[in-house]
Amino acid sequence: MQISLRRRTVASVVLLALGTAVITAPPGAQAAPATDARVDIDTRAGLATVTDTAVGVNHAIWDAQLGTPAVADLLKDAGVRMLRYPGGSYADIYHWKDHTAPGGYVAPNTDFDTFLAGARRTGAEPMIIANYGTGTAQEAADWVRYANVTKGYDATYWTIGNENYGNGHYGAAWEADDHADKSPKEYAENVVAYSRAMKAVDPTIKIGAVLTMPGNWPDGIVGGGDTGTWNQEVLARAGAAIDFADVHWYPGGGTPAETLTKPAQIQDAAYLLRQQIDRYAGGTPGRIGISMTETNVEVGRNTQPGALFLADVYSGLLAQGVFTVQWWNVHNGLGTVSTVAGQTDYGDYGLLSSGNCTADNSTCQPALNTPFAPYHALSLIGDLARAGDQFVGTGSDNALVSAHAVRRAGGDLAVLLINKDPDAEHTVALNYNGFTPGAATPVVETFTNGAGSVTTAPSGTAGSQTLPPYSIRLVTLHPERVDAAAPRAPGRPTATVTDRTATISWPAGAAGLKYEVYRQNGGISAQLGETTGTSLTVRNLEPGHRYTINVLARDGSGRPSPASPPLTITTGTPAGAACTVKFRDTNDWGSGYVGSIDITNNAAGTVGGWTLAFNWPTSWQDLSSGWNATWSQSGRTVRVTSDAGLAPGASTNVGFVGSYSGPNVLPGVFTLNGTVCTSE
Template structure:
């Protein structure tokens, strides 16, 4: 059982052998297919190294199938045609303009998702971008977000906010009205484009908030106006946590968030509701003690797969390169560089430097572990664990096999597991495993254990690649699972809405309730908060209730603009 201590959630050594964890896999019940471009990554126009040979090769090997551009909050300041931001006086690398980005996406084999400038742009500027991308250049860019975290524009009383918004009216009503205008202008150029609406994440500030003059909260207002003009909704997922144990338990909250979003979509899009997608265009461990160390590596695949199982079509990790201005910390015996990127930016802080640029952090390997589990189009099947200290995800491959990912969240103790199956009979004998354990610097493929018994190393990801027993390969294909009983929609905790100092991530400050083979896969608010801004105007630190939330959107190097 997870028993968190102060800070990083350390677990006390067990005096007796750990109990066996029961894992059940129902390979005959489908949770849907792995989305073709689901595993995504954020890239920013400030990252002059995103197109270098090593990063592009590493992204491709990790199965990255979607790249988000031109950045986080920087997107609401970015003018694509001139490749400038703000008033144009700031420096931007010349090799990160739109055409360079598209060349990078092609090398990686990733679909682009673009964020149109809502904060300082116009519907015409966005429509011109669609014309250039899809008519003039033939890039066929399908997904377009309208703005980044527009609700962070100061409308909810948090000063000027962190998000550029030059509209005189910064209300959700104004955003909804302009969202319709953007959609109309962009679809007039290319009717095939899909338009995304920025929503607040249910249960996270400023969800359910009403500013003076508002008749409803952000999500209800925006969708009541623009529900007929959009094709997907956008949320950001930074669940944070005071301890690593908190972080590793957050995927259990995703079902409730999805339920709330689906309820909103059904309310405002009517007969189109089933076709309106959910995109998690930023996701990461920012706000927790671990950002580059092993806990974050375990969090990554668990979060991706849980969102996919709940029907999300895109999940984009923040960030390729990020950098940091924070001194490294030690988390469960490992150095954590407090950097939101998956590859080292080579920055220095507090007299200590990161590894050489483009060195993969453990988070990279956590994401790359997904390539051992699934390919796009494979079928996700039901699975369950008898103990929350071990997470499980299972996928039926197109070749008839079954892959099972097991994540041991205990940093100190190995976890013996016993597995049982329905709808699939595994072959006898030792099985192929692909693992990433604490201290590893690559994925390791080995023959280990059997299909029914494994011993998971502490703080590890282990994927079993199972073949069917002889004579059973023609077993029935998985059948769709019945529509799950909807969890209670997420609501903000009492007394936590209406707080005025929030992080740029649009998430709560604090916690609420060796193989190198390339892969194919692609609430609460806070009180008494202190906000610190960088020289470039980006939010860096929020300290609330003893929790330090760091955000690298505009840190040294400006990688994540």
């Protein structure tokens, strides 16, 4: 940013029955109010485990409050465990040795040692940005030596540059870059050089390279002279030299309502980014982590839309395995002043007030360091996402109510509920799978529109919560009982996949265990089968479909383990089908692309007239136009029809222009006259 995831011993089964357990009110409880939303929570659907660096924010050298005790303590109170320095695009003009940033303002008392002192007071790990734009590998290596050898700071995480794709290579330039060659190839080669120099000083550090978030510019664009997108080039050339990918996400939205729909894109965006890393970087899948070091909104930055967005985005990203999420930023200053949901919004990217006024003094922010609404949302995330907790599956039937949940090591369940409706409260029926809450009235933490703090009080029941308009609520539940002797969670499963089957395998646990395999489906998982072995073959899957799998262990007394880490698989298409489809994205401009489809008839007879069909994987993809056939779209289904014959072995080509406003998950399954084709 510039300033500004029945007993049976047979190992091959198909079982798609849903396993649900709905909590009922305890004896003697009053009838719950009428509900208009249902949220399901499934502890059998294990997602990512929270890291000790999960909750983060950005610091900047032009912020005179950086490192002060007041700010450090506010961040500590919010549960912040990672701090980024020296601040966005300033990183590519900042020279740490003399604490200067030619062309930018450097506030007093914002040097590296002051930053580290504040980080230690907060209890946060540093995330340091080495100067790529106007710096050198030697300068970065010297910084590592000073930090970890001379001073013993044990700074582990270092990224090479900030938003280096914004150097003019794709037509927009805000990031300083003195390199004559501004291509991703040049950036990747320098990342390798930086990594070698920095790790020669301290081999234990982790190096991050700047990538683009799927769905955000310049994702999908191939620059002049390049052989692939920024992510493809950087990962293919520098993947072996890095430990994590560093991305930013500013999804935009012209209204608060539109902005608050954007978190629904996170699962697909994270999936695409992980696909790119695994495909292009090589090595062991999952070796390269993902950090989200900047995110914020354009509407309602200091008011409730910013708070709701923060709560939804931090939870969504952490659940998908991002090891740190960092808000931009702690202080920023006045922007465009407006009124949002009845509250004054200062257009300020900061979590805390800078205490400044407009040029004519007509509008002033509250006193310095007064928390804005997103700060209070951050404090709820700090309470929700504690190191070692495992996010679990949730689902909501109301688009205005989001839900996230974690299972704590001691057995407690924490559920975060977000009401995105600015005008009406919503009463939510909470239903649990794999968990039975105790009968006590839960103590909840709530942050409402216009409030100056989070309130804590007993409210509702384990089965029903009434959410005020534009509110965030954290409900923490104790289990009905804790089985201290329950089995440990199985290790991460692996799979061998075809078009309609998947053989799931996992490490063996203690003797005498039975294993249950589940397919995630929001807050209600589907059991695929069970076995006393350590693998299970699942059949009758859909070609080209994405599945997320968990394994649970159960001992002879029926006590279940927590869920294994998740495994996401995608089935293929049948080999040797009667038709083959080759699909290519031939020209992408970041919000749309030209798609080319070659259709080949592999059958012995002529196809006299045909219909090709496919589905858009997401709701934000659309057909703009098509050629060489008749194109139509109904819902997410696209149909391409032609009266022309297609002889045995013959091929034909059709094309279209597609548009998208989020991560562009390409279609992978095509049918010709109802037959699933082999996809290439």
